[in-house]
Amino acid sequence: EVQLVESGGGLVQPGGSLRLSCVVSGFTFSDYEMNWVRQAPGKGLEWVSYISSSGTTIYYADSLQGRFTISRDSAENSLYLQMNSLRAEDTAIYYCASHKWGAGFAYWGQGTLVTVSS
Amino acid sequence: DIQMTQSPSSLSASVGDRVTITCRASQSISKYLNWYQQKPGTAPKLLIYAASSLQGGVPSRFSGSGSGTDFTLTISTLQPEDFATYYCQQTFSKSRTFGQGTKVEIK
Numbered sequence: 071e072v073q074l075v076e077s078g079g080g081l082v083q084p085g086g087s088l089r090l091s092c093v094v095s096g097f098t099f100s101d102y103e104m105n106w107v108r109q110a111p112g113k114g115l116e117w118v119s120y121i122s123s124s125g126t127t128i129y130y131a132d133s134l135q136g137r138f139t140i141s142r143d144s145a146e147n148s149l150y151l152q153m154n155s156l157r158a159e160d161t162a163i164y165y166c167a168s169h170k171w172g173a174g175f176a177y178w179g180q181g182t183l184v185t186v187s188s
Numbered sequence: 189d190i191q192m193t194q195s196p197s198s199l200s201a202s203v204g205d206r207v208t209i210t211c212r213a214s215q216s217i218s219k220y221l222n223w224y225q226q227k228p229g230t231a232p233k234l235l236i237y238a239a240s241s242l243q244g245g246v247p248s249r250f251s252g253s254g255s256g257t258d259f260t261l262t263i264s265t266l267q268p269e270d271f272a273t274y275y276c277q278q279t280f281s282k283s284r285t286f287g288q289g290t291k292v293e294i295k
Binding site: 117132167172173179181 | 237279282283284287
């Protein structure tokens with residue numbers, strides 16, 4: 071059974087940092103591209119970041135302005151998102167999602183809620 | 189960034205209706221277009237990838253078409269479990285943008 075389990079969300083003050091994790095099982099992690107997608111309360115989906123299966127290619131949404139860093143660890147079957155200089159507008163559910171090259175985001179986690187507030 | 193515009197933003201329909209949702213890209217994206225369904229409190233579910241390929245396990249009443257800038261998701265015969273929000277997404281560019289969503293509600 072394919073599982074993606076996010077963790078690391080919570081309440082953080084503006085300007086603070088959080089590190090999200092996504093542990094995967096049920097498929098060969100090193101064969102899949104990985105992404106982070108977020109959804110602010112009551113809003114639509116916003117793609118955040120992408121990392122290739124090898125980890126050598128990385129993309130970010132322009133709106134992040136260099137504050138987030140995506141990484142992966144094949145030994146741990148894990149995806150990470152380091153989020154710095156957090157703002158109120160970063161408040162959202164953060165999902166990890168995986169796909170084979172050229173295909174849609176087939177596998178999703180359940181999401182982890184990040185709340186940025188003083 | 190490539191902008192994805194869905195229409196309508198919401199629609200009301202009855203069980204058994206044929207439903208069509210449109211997605212337009214701000215520039216050509218070939219067939220790099222996916223469709224997702226999301227129900228409240230759950231993660232999105234992939235329905236269609238590469239504009240017209242049905243994801244495994246998805247009912248055949250869902251279909252996708254289009255290429256270039258104009259794409260369509262069709263639900264041939266709306267079922268009670270299809271009331272949800274639908275999103276298109278392009279994966280042509282580095283920034284994998286989503287449309288704003290189309291909410292399908294019960295009439």
